[in-house]
Amino acid sequence: MTQFSHIQLQTENNITTITLDRPKVLNALSTPLMEELIIAITKAEKDDQTRVIVITGSEKAFAAGADIEEMQSKNFSDMQSNNIYGRLQDAFAACRKPVIAAVSGYALGGGCELVMMCDFVLASESAKFGQPEVKLGTLPGIGGSQRLTKLVGRSKAMEICLTGRFIDAAEAERIGLIARILPADSFLDDVYKIAGEIAGYSLSATRMIKQAVHFAESAPLDQGLAFERGLFYASFSTEDQKEGMKAFLEKREPDFKDK
Numbered sequence: 001m002t003q004f005s006h007i008q009l010q011t012e013n014n015i016t017t018i019t020l021d022r023p024k025v026l027n028a029l030s031t032p033l034m035e036e037l038i039i040a041i042t043k044a045e046k047d048d049q050t051r052v053i054v055i056t057g058s059e060k061a062f063a064a065g066a067d068i069e070e071m072q073s074k075n076f077s078d079m080q081s082n083n084i085y086g087r088l089q090d091a092f093a094a095c096r097k098p099v100i101a102a103v104s105g106y107a108l109g110g111g112c113e114l115v116m117m118c119d120f121v122l123a124s125e126s127a128k129f130g131q132p133e134v135k136l137g138t139l140p141g142i143g144g145s146q147r148l149t150k151l152v153g154r155s156k157a158m159e160i161c162l163t164g165r166f167i168d169a170a171e172a173e174r175i176g177l178i179a180r181i182l183p184a185d186s187f188l189d190d191v192y193k194i195a196g197e198i199a200g201y202s203l204s205a206t207r208m209i210k211q212a213v214h215f216a217e218s219a220p221l222d223q224g225l226a227f228e229r230g231l232f233y234a235s236f237s238t239e240d241q242k243e244g245m246k247a248f249l250e251k252r253e254p255d256f257k258d259k
């Protein structure tokens with residue numbers, strides 16, 4: 001069994017939770033933490049018991065960015081040769097199961113970028129997002145300028161990155177950075193209700209939905225529509241499509257097999 005020091009990994013009811021766990025530094029994303037995160041997400045992708053992955057932090061912070069202490073004295077060559085950020089994004093891209101970011105408190109810099117690598121974001125009322133790299137004399141480097149622009153548009157992304165200001169959960173929801181705000185006092189329970197609902201569906205269907213929606217981010221509409229249609233036809237070769245439609249007609253809950 002892999003022993004982790006900077007994260008916790010737990011699987012229950014087909015949901016794997018990865019909890020960032022460096023509370024003294026607000027879950028700052030050090031290289032060792034990210035190495036563990038890569039191992040954990042790769043393991044969850046392969047694990048037959050896992051149908052949905054939830055990534056979360058503490059009540060005060062999801063993650064306050066890359067570890068500034070670790071980064072501060074690095075030079076160009078150090079940064080370029082340590083490809084941990086590239087490998088982290090590759091691990092997320094290789095994960096075909098739905099990944100939910102459950103955010104309380106700060107999600108800043110690399111923390112906000114990690115959130116945007118997930119498939120969607122559920123945020124507590126206390127959540128605060130931002131790309132404050134400009135205040136450190138640099139710029140977002142793990143997709144902040146790119147994914148944020150795709151999610152919220154150029155004007156908003158530009159303003160957020162150029163000012164480095166923090167935005168609250170209400171604004172994040174309004175501009176489309178996050179999917180939903182949940183009450184702080186029942187936050188994780190509510191997250192698990194949503195994750196549990198998704199975990200109850202056919203895994204082949206949720207995988208195909210993830211594939212189709214991600215395809216839309218980079219493909220022209222005509223190619224996206226053709227890709228979606230191909231996946232839709234393919235879903236008719238699964239037992240779960242038969243079961244889902246049969247269960248609807250028989251007015252009962254479906255019993256999906258692709259678990």
Ligand code: DAK
Nearest residue numbers: 025026028064065066067068069085108109110132141142
């Ligand atoms: N790194 C290291 N330590 C951090 C940290 C961080 N990002 N954020 C907080 N801490 C530490 C603080 O230093 C403090 O440590 P002690 O003084 O107790 O030893 C402890 O966590 C508690 O923080 P505060 O005392 O500051 O707590 P407050 O409640 O007063 O303030 C805050 C919370 C989140 C507003 C504040 O801590 C803050 O502004 N933190 C920094 C946020 C930030 O600037 N984040 C962006 C980091 S830059 C790359 C690509 C991308 C990146 C890197 C590389 N490559 C392609 C190679 C990413 C860069 C970033 O993310």
